[in-house]
Amino acid sequence: MRRRGDLLDVSNLRVVFDTYTGQVKALNGVELWMNHGERLGVVGETGCGKSVTALSVMRLIEEPGRITEGTILFEDKDLATLSENTLNTVRGKDIAMIFQEPVAALNPVMKVGAQIVENIECQRKSAALARVSDKAEPAADDGSPKKHGHRDTDSVKTMRDMLGHVGLDWQRTENLYPHELSGGMAQRVMIAMALSSRPKLLIADEPTSALDVTIQAQILNLLNSLVRETQTAVLLITHAMGVAAQFCDFIAVMYAGNVVEYGSLQAIFNNPLHPYTKGLLQAVPKIGRTDELQSIPGIVPDLIDPPGGCRFHPRCPHRRPECDKAQPGFEPVGGEAEADRHHVACFLYQRDQ
Amino acid sequence: MKKTSSAAGSAKDTSLKKFLYERKPMLDDVKHSVYLWKKTPLALIGTVIIGLFLLIALFAPLLAPYDPIATDLSRKLEAPSAAHPFGLDQFGRDVLSRVIMGSRIEVQIIFIISIISITIGLIVGIVAGYFGGVVDEILMRITDIFLAFPRLVLAMAFAAALRPTLANAIVAISLVEWTVYARLARAEAIKVRSQPYIEAIKAVGASDFKIMFFHVLPMSISPVIVQLTMRMGTIILTAASLGFLGLGAQPPLPEWGAIVSDGRSYLMNNWWITAFPGMAIAITVLGFNLLGDGIRDILDPRIRR
Amino acid sequence: MQATTERENRDILIQANHLRKLFAVKKNFYSHPLYVKAVDDCDFSIRKNTVFGIVGESGSGKTTLGRVILRLIEATGGSVVFDGKNLMSLSSQELRLFRRRMQIISQDPYNSLHPRKVVKKLIGEGLGIHFRLSSQEIDERVKNILTLVGLREEHMYRYPHEFSGGQRQRIAIARALVLKPEFIVLDEPTSALDVSVQAIILKMLKELKRDFALTYMLITHDLAVIDYMADDVAVMYLGQIVELGSKNDIFLRTAHPYACLLIDSVPPPTPSEHWSGKILNGEIPSPIHVPSGCRFHPRCPQAREICKTKEPVLSELQPGHFAKCHFPLNA
Numbered sequence: 001m002r003r004r005g006d007l008l009d010v011s012n013l014r015v016v017f018d019t020y021t022g023q024v025k026a027l028n029g030v031e032l033w034m035n036h037g038e039r040l041g042v043v044g045e046t047g048c049g050k051s052v053t054a055l056s057v058m059r060l061i062e063e064p065g066r067i068t069e070g071t072i073l074f075e076d077k078d079l080a081t082l083s084e085n086t087l088n089t090v091r092g093k094d095i096a097m098i099f100q101e102p103v104a105a106l107n108p109v110m111k112v113g114a115q116i117v118e119n120i121e122c123q124r125k126s127a128a129l130a131r132v133s134d135k136a137e138p139a140a141d142d143g144s145p146k147k148h149g150h151r152d153t154d155s156v157k158t159m160r161d162m163l164g165h166v167g168l169d170w171q172r173t174e175n176l177y178p179h180e181l182s183g184g185m186a187q188r189v190m191i192a193m194a195l196s197s198r199p200k201l202l203i204a205d206e207p208t209s210a211l212d213v214t215i216q217a218q219i220l221n222l223l224n225s226l227v228r229e230t231q232t233a234v235l236l237i238t239h240a241m242g243v244a245a246q247f248c249d250f251i252a253v254m255y256a257g258n259v260v261e262y263g264s265l266q267a268i269f270n271n272p273l274h275p276y277t278k279g280l281l282q283a284v285p286k287i288g289r290t291d292e293l294q295s296i297p298g299i300v301p302d303l304i305d306p307p308g309g310c311r312f313h314p315r316c317p318h319r320r321p322e323c324d325k326a327q328p329g330f331e332p333v334g335g336e337a338e339a340d341r342h343h344v345a346c347f348l349y350q351r352d353q
Numbered sequence: 354m355k356k357t358s359s360a361a362g363s364a365k366d367t368s369l370k371k372f373l374y375e376r377k378p379m380l381d382d383v384k385h386s387v388y389l390w391k392k393t394p395l396a397l398i399g400t401v402i403i404g405l406f407l408l409i410a411l412f413a414p415l416l417a418p419y420d421p422i423a424t425d426l427s428r429k430l431e432a433p434s435a436a437h438p439f440g441l442d443q444f445g446r447d448v449l450s451r452v453i454m455g456s457r458i459e460v461q462i463i464f465i466i467s468i469i470s471i472t473i474g475l476i477v478g479i480v481a482g483y484f485g486g487v488v489d490e491i492l493m494r495i496t497d498i499f500l501a502f503p504r505l506v507l508a509m510a511f512a513a514a515l516r517p518t519l520a521n522a523i524v525a526i527s528l529v530e531w532t533v534y535a536r537l538a539r540a541e542a543i544k545v546r547s548q549p550y551i552e553a554i555k556a557v558g559a560s561d562f563k564i565m566f567f568h569v570l571p572m573s574i575s576p577v578i579v580q581l582t583m584r585m586g587t588i589i590l591t592a593a594s595l596g597f598l599g600l601g602a603q604p605p606l607p608e609w610g611a612i613v614s615d616g617r618s619y620l621m622n623n624w625w626i627t628a629f630p631g632m633a634i635a636i637t638v639l640g641f642n643l644l645g646d647g648i649r650d651i652l653d654p655r656i657r658r
Numbered sequence: 659m660q661a662t663t664e665r666e667n668r669d670i671l672i673q674a675n676h677l678r679k680l681f682a683v684k685k686n687f688y689s690h691p692l693y694v695k696a697v698d699d700c701d702f703s704i705r706k707n708t709v710f711g712i713v714g715e716s717g718s719g720k721t722t723l724g725r726v727i728l729r730l731i732e733a734t735g736g737s738v739v740f741d742g743k744n745l746m747s748l749s750s751q752e753l754r755l756f757r758r759r760m761q762i763i764s765q766d767p768y769n770s771l772h773p774r775k776v777v778k779k780l781i782g783e784g785l786g787i788h789f790r791l792s793s794q795e796i797d798e799r800v801k802n803i804l805t806l807v808g809l810r811e812e813h814m815y816r817y818p819h820e821f822s823g824g825q826r827q828r829i830a831i832a833r834a835l836v837l838k839p840e841f842i843v844l845d846e847p848t849s850a851l852d853v854s855v856q857a858i859i860l861k862m863l864k865e866l867k868r869d870f871a872l873t874y875m876l877i878t879h880d881l882a883v884i885d886y887m888a889d890d891v892a893v894m895y896l897g898q899i900v901e902l903g904s905k906n907d908i909f910l911r912t913a914h915p916y917a918c919l920l921i922d923s924v925p926p927p928t929p930s931e932h933w934s935g936k937i938l939n940g941e942i943p944s945p946i947h948v949p950s951g952c953r954f955h956p957r958c959p960q961a962r963e964i965c966k967t968k969e970p971v972l973s974e975l976q977p978g979h980f981a982k983c984h985f986p987l988n989a
Contacts, residue, residue, distance in 0.1 A: 558787050
């Protein structure tokens with residue numbers, strides 16, 4: 001198969017969860033890809049599989065879930081089949097992740113500074129094991145007292161630098177415990193930790209959903225400037241269309257375990273093709289919007305027994321006879337600019353079979 | 354379900370169907386519980402033990418081969434044999450029959466003590482937890498007074514003060530047992546009362562009484578039930594201890610603790626008088642503990658969904 | 659609000675005067691309590707058959723305000739007049755019966771329904787309290803209300819966990835509506851829901867308001883939802899109302915710098931629209947140690963010397979448009 005993105009290329013990814021009531025077919029052949037330095041937003045509603053996709057890329061799917069099929073090409077490695085050991089050299093180093101609940105992702109009994117230092121050292125070790133160690137260059141020290149005597153002073157400097165980068169005062173922050181941080185500060189700490197290893201890909205799973213709008217704006221702004229500086233690619237998982245619209249270059253719209261539409265920001269927002277994407281965009285309230293909100297009739301299907309064919313067909317206003325028979329292919333939309341990379345999984349746009 | 358006539362039968366059938374339909378979610382819940390039950394072997398063993406214990410108690414008069422209080426001094430202290438598998442005691446009574454009939458007394462003890470102590474405990478705990486503040490302080494300090502004494506000593510004191518009979522032993526144990534459930538119920542009630550669904554029912558206009566006993570109680574009861582099952586073993590032990598000390602059931606009542614007590618002076622040479630009722634106590638206590646563990650696991654919401 | 663004319667008075671359903679709610683927090687048993695000023699001197703009135711929106715960040719006291727209005731939390735001071743009746747003077751028995759007229763739909767559809775009760779019980783509970791009805795009549799009304807909120811009769815005997823978030827919120831709406839209330843507090847009614855479900859629920863709430871002449875107090879952090887639903891809006895910051903006015907006053911003639919930055923911090927859901935990206939620095943301070951003077955001054959880009967010392971009053975800029983600022987914008 002042709003390689004589509006030089007950083008990440010996920011194809012035909014299938015993940016299931018075995019539960020008491022049956023097998024949940026959470027991902028049903030996910031397709032998405034991105035190049036170095038790009039920002040891809042994965043949008044969709046609860047249960048569409050966007051978080052599972054993110055976790056699969058990190059290979060963090062745990063019992064009772066498992067990846068049954070598909071490839072996750074990250075640069076030249078297939079993360080889906082990589083051994084746990086090799087994977088650890090990628091995880092945290094080349095791919096870092098931040099979560100919706102930053103306070104829960106931090107160790108509650110360890111000071112923030114020490115956690116970041118530990119994280120940095122851990123990555124250095126695994127990086128040293130994997131290849132010639134790449135040195136993080138600490139900025140000039142201001143001659144501050146070395147509180148972490150037993151720690152590698154290099155790492156401490158990096159930690160303080162990183163705290164500075166994310167807009168926190170290290171003198172005030174490094175000795176705090178996670179519960180003493182506000183949600184916004186904790187997310188900054190998470191970002192500092194994630195970016196300290198200079199990852200090539202940052203996966204952000206709903207990084208601002210638990211925060212107030214004003215704090216969300218701060219965090220998005222910060223993330224924006226940091227990843228622009230380092231040319232880090234970002235896979236942003238979000239349900240907030242505003243966040244995706246203002247932060248990303250490309251958008252993948254997910255529904256019930258499938259990417260139903262993929263393309264540039266402009267293509268998705270200005271020329272949505274899939275009926276679900278259209279419905280979703282019309283349901284978003286917006287300041288100054290005067291027309292009535294449109295909603296998508298019906299409910300999200302049960303993924304234990306999902307509808308056959310296109311999983312959206314029971315709710316689709318443009319349903320055709322073939323829709324419940326086969327799953328529509330994920331195909332490029334003709335006539336669009338190549339840069340748009342616009343793909344859609346819908347029979348309405350399939351060229352004559 | 355028997356059908357008397359076809360018309361009545363079909364009417365019954367539809368109402369049964371409706372009945373089942375209305376309770377389908379509940380049935381599904383039960384099915385799920387059974388499924389979880391099967392997955393926990395220890396709970397299964399506990400259930401079997403307790404099931405046997407209850408069956409024995411239920412059919413005790415049919416199962417007991419001899420009269421448990423009929424004495425036959427000519428055959429006293431006879432070792433276990435085919436006719437008397439558990440042997441005979443110092444008055445020539447059949448130990449097996451005494452143990453079997455004793456199970457009835459144990460069931461009675463557990464049943465009455467559970468009802469009394471759980472009722473007091475739930476009322477005190479839920480009222481204290483739901484209202485909080487001064488009410489909570491007063492009720493919990495009273496509970497603390499009871500908790501300040503070792504449970505067995507307090508039970509002994511009550512039993513001795515009330516004159517040693519089985520009924521008084523039951524009252525005495527109930528008076529010390531309720532504190533356990535009161536504390537648990539209070540902790541649960543505090544958790545539940547701040548839930549949005551309690552606020553919602555308050556907003557609808559329900560009275561405090563209704564909220565406490567129809568909304569908070571059902572949500573607080575499962576840890577109490579678990580604790581109760583686990584403590585049934587302890588209740589038997591306490592009752593047996595009182596019996597053993599002569600403060601509970603009086604001879605010739607075949608209460609297990611009292612039997613053990615009776616036989617203790619013959620322990621060296623005639624072990625069977627104490628060993629078999631002792632084993633009955635141990636197995637039953639074990640059964641209740643396993644069952645309690647199982648119920649706790651099954652009611653655990655993390656496992657449930 | 660001062661000098662309301664006779665005609666206006668008749669239009670007003672709820673009048674809140676100097677509402678205050680302080681929560682005492684003690685560090686330990688011996689220490690003197692500190693007070694969290696959750697709601698501090700809030701005055702406003704809600705007109706009949708309108709939607710009064712309250713917007714603010716978490717910690718602004720908007721949720722507490724919603725509870726205090728309904729006396730689900732007892733106020734520390736001030737009064738709430740509901741249709742000419744002072745709620746604070748009702749006995750607990752009177753209040754219980756009065757609750758029929760004012761309902762609440764809360765944020766979390768996963769926890770606002772008792773998990774061990776079937777839908778029929780959940781909805782029918784209030785009917786049993788406030789109306790003398792036979793069980794058939796209760797059944798009938800529950801069925802009717804279920805169809806009204808877009809659920810089906812057969813849902814009557816199901817438990818809440820069998821429903822999706824949107825369906826649960828419908829059940830909560832049915833529970834409130836079945837009592838035929840006049841006033842409903844909507845506390846973040848859709849913040850736990852997906853956008854497509856949010857659209858359905860918001861539309862339904864609008865239609866219900868029209869059909870049953872309801873009055874809403876809508877509490878939310880989502881300015882887009884406020885813009886879609888509300889007629890009048892109050893912006894809260896640290897327990898106080900900092901700006902109050904009609905929807906257009908707030909969104910088009912924003913006067914308070916906080917309200918302005920709050921609106922600007924919402925990323926518009928269209929790529930063509932440029933996000934001004936004006937950032938409100940810092941975080942909302944602790945409501946225990948509120949800043950002196952204007953509570954917003956440490957974060958305010960327009961703050962001057964006077965803001966640090968003197969607390970501004972909520973003053974009327976134009977008829978019906980109030981702002982609590984020494985230097986209101988667009989003035």
